[in-house]
Amino acid sequence: MNTTEDSAGQPVGLDVGTSRIVVARNRDNKQHFEAQLNAFVSLPNFRLTESLLTEEKVFHEVDGSKIVVAGSDAQRFADMFHVEVRRPMRSGVLNPDEPESLAVVQRIIAKLVGPAAKEGQRLSFSVPAPVGGEGDDIAYHEASIRQILTGLGYQASPINEGLAVVLGEMAASNYTGIAISFGSGLCNVCLAALSLPVITFSVPKAGDFIDTRAAKAIGELATRMRTHKEQSFQFNGVSADRLHNALAVYYDDVIRSVVDALVLNCAQRHPKLEHPVPMVLSGGTTMPKGFLEQFEKMLRGRELPFQISEVRLAPDPRYSTARGALVAAHI
Ligand SMILES: Nc1ncnc2c1ncn2[C@@H]1O[C@H](COP(=O)(O)OP(=O)(O)OP(=O)(O)O)[C@@H](O)[C@H]1O
Ligand SMILES: [Mg+2]
Incomplete structure (x- = not known):
């Protein structure tokens, strides 16, 4: 849906937040926002479950013996099965202790922004300021998000979160x-x-x-x-x-x-x-x-x-x- 409506290839704003990922677009002279929770749950892969999730249009992906439900649907499933949602990011950047972090963030971003409508479509994404002058974890985070967006065909550039506000x-x-x-x-x-x-x-x-x-x-x-x-x-x-x-x-x-x-x-x-x-x-x-x-x-x-x-x-x-x-x- 995002890609066809965004066919003009207009610039896109993306807030990659620890808790939510939000996309902003201009359409019909108005700003439109769409958000997904930056979270996921991992469920066992029974064939019946997969077909039910597809039928219910739940945002998920089969990953070997697991089914990963990501984004805002994750909370619903966590409540239903009494499990904790997992979070791909911590303290503003990709969580180094969460092995699935990059794959999940990639899925959520791809769902929200879709592939670029034209090669080199401009997109700015938020990055946090370093806490104590140490920018190493931010550099890795920023490069990873840029790579995801470049892979989708965007010309992506970071913007400091405070400056974005x-x-x-x-x-x-x-x-x-x-x-x-x-x-x-x-x-x-x-x-x-x-x-x-x-x-x-x-x-x-x-x-x-x-x-x-x-x-x-x-x-x-x-x-x-x-x-x-x-x-x-x-x-x-x-x-x-x-x-x-x-x-x-x-x-x-x-x-x-x-x-x-x-x-x-x-x-x-x-x-x-x-x-x-x-x-x-x-x-x-x-x-x-x-x-x-x-x-x-x-x-x-x-x-x-x-x-x-x-x-x-x-x-x-x-x-x-x-x-x-x-x-x-x-x-
Ligand atoms: N109605 C509310 N009342 C109080 N807190 C709320 C409410 N809605 C959301 N929050 C809290 O706001 C936080 C999320 O805010 P926000 O979406 O601005 O963060 P983020 O951009 O994902 O994170 P960050 O900027 O730190 O990477 C969460 O801690 C959430 O619990
Ligand atoms: Mg934020």
Whole structure:
């Protein structure tokens, strides 16, 4: 379906996220987004199962004695068979401890973007900023994703995730400001001036950290914490619910770590900006009600070498990175 509708060979934006892979396209003067969970489950290969999955149009592939169900269908099957979904990526890059990682990411990307409609069709894909200046695992990740996309016929180029959010959400301020993507494996931060990155970094604490740490603190399963977080968590002070309290503690930990890292990076680099700059928050981890207010509270009184004109949430925070990658693909 993707390939025929994309026959004009227009540029494509791709967010290769730890938790979700999102594709953005321009069609009929509108932006269209499509997402798949970046996850899979492996089931035993019984002949009957395979034909049933095909009949039910479940995204799967037979791999010897196993059937691999990948993408958003994986969660449904994991729940049905009481198994954990496996994740091809960790902390923003291909998971080195998951032997199937590259093959699964390749399948999900191929399903979402399809082969290029014309040779050399442009595509930008997001890559994270290094956590502590060590770029080796990112270099391998970036080269692997590029190889997948080149194999599909695209002219693929990487775009830093934080800068993608600047491009996706900060046109009104001439692509000047601070963008933060609160994701699943990482939080990516970019301070840009006139679309040029001045400071970029990532913090290795985000949604997955909240789930696993909160789960450990109260002896729960991380998947249960994640479901609770996504379905009912909001910032409303201390409550009698221990799941809520554990999530609140680690949400604060993530926000504080990002603010601390921003203050530290700005103190070290001391960027000179003439005017107050806006700040935009994106990513799935910003979704709970009250996130913006909690962030503003934790930013208040912290020392930055420039003024912040406003802090706002991206209108649809889960699509900001893909939207920005699409802008980058057009440049
Ligand atoms: N409604 C929600 N409430 C709270 N958290 C949510 C909600 N929806 C998604 N999340 C969380 O957001 C995270 C995924 O966000 P996002 O899709 O921005 O990450 P990603 O781009 O896949 O990861 P990364 O950028 O770290 O590689 C997950 O931790 C998920 O649990
Ligand atoms: Mg992301």
